[in-house]
Amino acid sequence: MERRVVITGVGIYSCLGKNLDEVKQSLWDGKSGIIFDEVRKSMGFRSALTGHVDLPNLKGVLSRNQRVYMPEQAQYAYMATAEALKNAKLDQDYLDAHEVGLLYGNDSSAEPVVKSVDTMREKGDTTLIGSGGIFQSMNSAVTMNLSCIFKLKGINLTVSGACASGSHAIGLGSLLIKWGLQDMVVCGGAQEINPYSVCSFDGISAFSTRESEPAKASRPFDRDRDGLVPSGGGATVIIESLESAIKRGAPILAEVIGYGFSSNGDHISVPNVDGPRRSLEMAIREAGIRKEEIGYVNAHATSTHVGDQNEAKAIASVFDDYKPEVTSTKSQTGHEMWMAGASEVIYSMLMMKNDFIAANINFENPDEDSAKLNIPGQRVSKHFDTFLSNSFGFGGTNSTLIVRDFKG
Amino acid sequence: MTKAEITSKVNALLAEEFEVEESVITPDANIKKTLELDSLSLVDLVALIDNEFGIKTNGAEISKVGTFGELYDFIESKIA
Numbered sequence: 001m002e003r004r005v006v007i008t009g010v011g012i013y014s015c016l017g018k019n020l021d022e023v024k025q026s027l028w029d030g031k032s033g034i035i036f037d038e039v040r041k042s043m044g045f046r047s048a049l050t051g052h053v054d055l056p057n058l059k060g061v062l063s064r065n066q067r068v069y070m071p072e073q074a075q076y077a078y079m080a081t082a083e084a085l086k087n088a089k090l091d092q093d094y095l096d097a098h099e100v101g102l103l104y105g106n107d108s109s110a111e112p113v114v115k116s117v118d119t120m121r122e123k124g125d126t127t128l129i130g131s132g133g134i135f136q137s138m139n140s141a142v143t144m145n146l147s148c149i150f151k152l153k154g155i156n157l158t159v160s161g162a163c164a165s166g167s168h169a170i171g172l173g174s175l176l177i178k179w180g181l182q183d184m185v186v187c188g189g190a191q192e193i194n195p196y197s198v199c200s201f202d203g204i205s206a207f208s209t210r211e212s213e214p215a216k217a218s219r220p221f222d223r224d225r226d227g228l229v230p231s232g233g234g235a236t237v238i239i240e241s242l243e244s245a246i247k248r249g250a251p252i253l254a255e256v257i258g259y260g261f262s263s264n265g266d267h268i269s270v271p272n273v274d275g276p277r278r279s280l281e282m283a284i285r286e287a288g289i290r291k292e293e294i295g296y297v298n299a300h301a302t303s304t305h306v307g308d309q310n311e312a313k314a315i316a317s318v319f320d321d322y323k324p325e326v327t328s329t330k331s332q333t334g335h336e337m338w339m340a341g342a343s344e345v346i347y348s349m350l351m352m353k354n355d356f357i358a359a360n361i362n363f364e365n366p367d368e369d370s371a372k373l374n375i376p377g378q379r380v381s382k383h384f385d386t387f388l389s390n391s392f393g394f395g396g397t398n399s400t401l402i403v404r405d406f407k408g
Numbered sequence: 409m410t411k412a413e414i415t416s417k418v419n420a421l422l423a424e425e426f427e428v429e430e431s432v433i434t435p436d437a438n439i440k441k442t443l444e445l446d447s448l449s450l451v452d453l454v455a456l457i458d459n460e461f462g463i464k465t466n467g468a469e470i471s472k473v474g475t476f477g478e479l480y481d482f483i484e485s486k487i488a
Contacts, residue, residue, distance in 0.1 A: 068449070068452070125464070127454050127466060127467070128454070128459070129455075130451060130452050130455045131449055131451040
């Protein structure tokens with residue numbers, strides 16, 4: 001028998017805030033987390049815009065021998081996971097006694113690679129790279145660190161699915177629980193923010209150059225959008241079987257009722273309409289609900305021309321004459337890439353729990369396709385109990401999650 | 409650099425890098441136990457000695473140095 005999958009803890013460390021309360025307020029206020037980074041300009045970036053969050057100070061929190069293997073994004077992920085575990089009422093004794101899994105989205109760890117190679121070239125001696133280089137450099141840097149720090153004993157795996165990584169992590173985790181292979185999985189997504197990680201992305205002219213107005217640069221679905229703004233941080237979503245949550249008296253926040261996925265089988269960077277449409281349809285089919293039950297759609301829309309246009313077409317095609325509010329929280333956060341699929345579930349949950357839909361800020365004029373959607377440019381007061389969250393990535397990987405408020 | 413200067417500099421550097429109280433670093437104390445070094449963090453000790461004193465060494469050589477007193481002697485001999 002398939003088991004129900006519930007969310008019992010979430011944690012966030014993003015450019016909108018360093019915890020759930022701060023992020024909720026930023027969503028409510030329509031605050032932008034985007035800055036102009038002088039360092040990037042001096043390095044030769046076409047666009048110096050980026051999301052920004054301070055590195056957490058983990059000295060005194062984790063030992064030196066724990067911190068030395070953690071790249072930037074693992075530190076963000078640690079902060080988000082610590083918050084999520086606390087909210088889920090999970091302590092180390094529980095983690096020690098159960099096979100808790102870990103599936104986290106991450107698809108790069110550029111800075112440690114660059115620094116290691118720089119040291120090798122400068123010193124001519126690989127030993128001088130130090131012990132942290134190899135562990136920090138790997139795509140699995142986040143899961144290898146979190147699993148050791150929290151002593152997790154279940155599945156231990158990084159999901160690298162480009163900008164859908166975090167979403168796929170939650171989706172795949174939900175399947176493991178649904179099928180009875182795990183009772184609990186710590187899921188999430190992390191994204192490094194340093195310039196090295198996105199210089200080549202900047203190089204293909206994907207980023208907005210609206211440098212004079214950082215807060216207005218990320219404008220998904222708006223007619224005058226001119227590209228995305230890179231961002232990052234960490235987001236953790238703890239999922240478990242309903243039985244497990246009830247047994248330990250956990251706070252049940254919501255339920256993952258649908259996971260859809262697809263591949264475009266098309267261009268490496270240019271998304272199409274058919275792939276995302278199939279992902280949405282699969283998620284709705286798997287959830288076993290009517291599309292009219294979905295009260296809010298958190299779009300992938302990153303503020304690129306073709307991406308937003310084709311997602312708008314896909315959403316319009318799936319929802320037809322039913323028009324739920326559609327927004328992209330990337331208007332506030334920029335594109336959190338590997339992290340986005342997880343963080344956007346959390347942003348949507350914060351809205352669902354507090355009866356509002358954050359404004360799709362900077363949405364001033366629709367284009368031909370976004371005009372067919374119901375995109376609020378201002379915050380909306382609305383009670384909804386089910387949302388759909390899209391995440392799409394390079395190579396045409398698509399993931400869609402449907403989450404419902406827990407009703408028992 | 410005098411032996412006293414080496415001692416003072418080494419103690420301060422190690423205390424900061426490996427996050428121990430400087431007071432636990434004494435000439436007779438065992439380096440690996442005091443600094444909680446494993447095979448990985450030993451590599452960081454090699455890098456630290458190179459960066460701060462310009463001394464080329466390696467894990468095999470440094471692992472033979474047992475106490476902090478022996479480390480001061482080792483650095484003094486390499487500088488000389």
